[in-house]
Amino acid sequence: MTRTHSQSVHRFADLKTLYAEMTATPEFQAVFGEPMGLTIMAPGEMPMELDMPDPLAVQADCGGVVACLFDLLNDTRLEALAPDIAWGFVNSFHFVAGKLARREDALAQELGEMARVPDMSEVYIRELEEKQLLCQSVAEQREALEVMCDFAADMYRAVSGMPWSPARGSRTSNRAASQVDALDFLRARQLAARERHLPQGPIVVFSGPAQWHDTDILFAKLDEIRARVPHMTLVTTGQRTGADAIAAAWAGRPGVKVPLVSFRLYGSGAKKAFDRNRKLLELRPVEAVLCEGSGIQANLYQALRQEGVPIHAFRKGDQTPDVGLRRGMARGRA
Template identity: 60%
Template sequence: MSKPTASRSVSSFADLPELYAELIATPDFEASFGDPLPLTIMERGEEPAEYDMPEPIAAQAECGGIIASIFDLFTDTRLEALAPEVAWGMVNSLHFVAGKLERREDQLADNIRDMARRLEPGEVFMKELEDNQLECQSVAEQREAIEAMRDYAAAMYRTCSGRPWSPARGSRASQVTTASQISALDFLRVRAEKRRDRYDPQGPIVVVSGPQKWHDVRIIWNRLDQIRARIPRMMLVTTGQRLGVDVIAAAWAAQRGVHLVTYGIYGRGASAGFKRNREIAALMPVEAILCEGSGIQQALYELFNPQNGHRVPTHVFLASEQASDIPIKRRRRVIPA
């Protein structure tokens, strides 16, 4: 006789968000809140004290609920078109706080390394070292919790808007998310410094580039799925645009849990885009997808297929090969199942 499964009754609709979050709560999310230090330092200069972390299930439910509520409130009203912009700002506020905590954590870690090199006898020095260590650990706990909340809110944003959440600048990396979106500036700096592993994802690089006006999602997703079947540890590099082909590829990376490096244009002048192309080619990609666009894509194709030197297998899609454009009015999801 099979053992009966435990069930939880729902007394009202108000209980549904909490129940849903409880059912889908991930171990990684809970780990970011679980097993905190016995003592923590809330702010610099304060004495260590005992504080509990928020309940992970409640944190997950509230973060998802905030984003979903914005879309529910604005749907079928004059504000519907603004829902993605407002919800993006909600996620970005968590991202901003996580960034501040990360910078503070790095500063404290540097202080600890300096003190460890000049280790001095005496109670005052040892007390200062211990306080720095506890504060650094406390800030790391706060950062991991805020990053977990940000990533869950970003996942809800993608579900409601049909496109992945991306920071306006910088990177989104954490121990919780299955797919990190790394800015090329962070990626190159950390690859040179070997400072933080989570900013230096490893794996064969596949490049995607195309115009900002491109409507055929499936032609790109299908080809990326084929490449990933052959290269399961692939890392995706895009040219960092916020519309069109790059956004379609970013949505695929978020859905499939593939690391993404957004390689935007850094610098001014007409040559900045072509300089970016040369830097992408220097990453030695193993495969590429190029969609018909401007001279930027043409220049990339020539770099990937030189007469002599390193050749990159390149899949080229012409604009005329796209499936018919389907009107998207009132359509909430734009990514394929």
């Protein structure tokens, strides 16, 4: 065992000790601590009495695996790959939860159709009860995966410094900031049945370049806006790096949890980007935060200004110096 690996094992052991002193959060207690009496593991199987995993053990391992991945690769030539690997681990929970949600919707529809055409025969009653238990079992599984995904995502943000967001689809569990893709968001505004995807608060638009390092200046401004608009919904232009990622990290901080809409660019080219700017205006934002970037940000600035939307604009030169960049340049000259 190498010295570096030995240090990694000891640090991870300390992390497990820390978890052992914790108590599970209410979200894990609610989902894992109070399971249904019976469950159906998969369609066609008989109802069974099975325990759920221990709430604290699930919470500790969901966070521990993410932390261990970073710890394992730290100070090695594979260190740069740690965020991608950990991202995939968190995404596996999101992916399976999505499959369960679709199965739950299908079962609920089947259950509704059976209830609308009642048949008092014993076969009908037995099938109805089994279908209801199966739907409840899938819902319980989905809730468990969502809670695990949220906690693993929080650990990813804490260790990497960047917010976790799914590559596709929406993240709308109760515990996390609601991250809703633009297409879902626009559909939700038209369909009352999908009300949980519809952020109700006043819209604050945020846009910035993919290269931006000053977190403090943006956090301070967003804190200031939230103090004035406590029920705000933050709509970003959805880039996974730079200013938009910083805004997403602010929205997902413990104690903040501001609903976040990632208004990503579907397609490529300037026309698509300008169309998105127009759609952002249609949301009738109450304020906007813009960081100096490309002509897309300049176009959005002009459009918002014409509509009379209050704008908080930052130039690249407003940032504090990037200490990491300066160190890298110094090493290059050495």
